[in-house]
Amino acid sequence: MAVSVRDVAAAASVSVGTVSNVLNRPAKVAPATVERVLHAIEQLGFVRNDAARQLRAGRSRSIGLIVLDVRNPFFTDVARGAEDRAAEEGMTVLLGNSDENASREGSYLDLFQEQRVNGVLITPVAEDITRLERLQAGGTPVVLVDRHTEDDAFCSVAVDDVEGGHLAGAHLTAIGRRRIAFVGGPPSIRQVADRLLGARRAVDATPGATLEVIEMTALTVLEGRRAGEGIVSRAPHDRPDAIFAANDLLAVGLLQALVMSGDLRVPDDIALIGYDDIDFAAATVVPLSSVRQPASLIGYTAVDLLLRELGLADDGESAQERAVLFRPELVVRESTGG
Secondary structure, eight states, X not given: OOOOHHHHHXXXXXXXXXXXHHHHOGGGSOHHHHHHHHHHHHHHTOOOOXXXXXXXXXXXXXXXXXXXXXXXXXXXHHXXXXXXXXXXXXXXXXXXXXXXXXXXXXXXXXXXXXXXXXXXXXXXXXXXXXXXXXXXXXXOOEEEESOOOSSSSSEEEEEOHXXXXXXXXXXXXXXXXXXXXXXXXXXXXXXXXXXXXXXXHHHHTSTTOEEEEEEOSSSSHXXXXXXXXHHHXXXXXXXXXXXXXXXXXXXXHHHHHHXXXXXXXXXXXXXXXXXXXXXXXXXXXXXXXXXXXXXXXHHHXXXXXXXXXXXXXXXXXXXXXXXXXXXXXXXXXXXXXX
8 A cells, every 4th residue: 555645744743734845845844854754754665646746736747749750760859859958947748659640649639638737849740730729728838849830829949841941952953963853741741841842942943953742651761662662663764863852761761772772873873862860861871961950959949938938937038939940951961972
């Protein structure tokens, strides 16, 4: 049977209220009494029930974070940055993986509401964020991660993916490639659509360049390999001479398919660039060029914005800044001839 506060009070010969004060407001209790209560806690092996205490207080010390795909190292780094900032305030991060599924995303939102988290950080699956608007209207602050809106209804932190897509497209055309393929999907994911838009602008600005869109069902290595196998099976004159993958996992799968064919050389026959610049990008058999996002900083900043919404962070000069948009960075490696 679990040791209760009453058991500690009895062992220390004090009231239950005194034990509560020692646990929550020790400055109000005489040092000798604090020592006696702490000794009783140690002897009995008492563990406080934080969950019950938090429910009574109306909120917890937790923050909910929902990402699109926890297998993607980019989102792992985002979560790490969020944890680092939360830890500075004595808070914890509860991680949910929507797996790019709106129903699963909704289940995590339900769970986080039941847990009475301080707020929610989320990379939404779809454009429709009505549920998030209701959640925020009900008193739970929401910060959009790796996504932004046109208005200031939500705090948000993201990277300019249109610019990132343009960087990738412009790089490929600058090295002389003209038959460019964009591999990504599903298009309902805002980041994918923005990266495609940026790439299209760069290609359209280059005389003689064309952009083919190869739509995939997910942003995974296996989907990238499937796309690569399809490209390898084409006649040489029907293949692109460059590929822009919507993320690095797709790029890794594409690279595997191209290299394993034995007939195609990267970048001689087909140049390849990814997006995110995950750690694996520099370690592939042909190091991948990529568009870098500051993943950890995105997570760290998202928690910082949430703390400001909660009134728990210092109000500095940037306190009024509700939408943070980082600039991406082009990283050139051997897969595009770097």
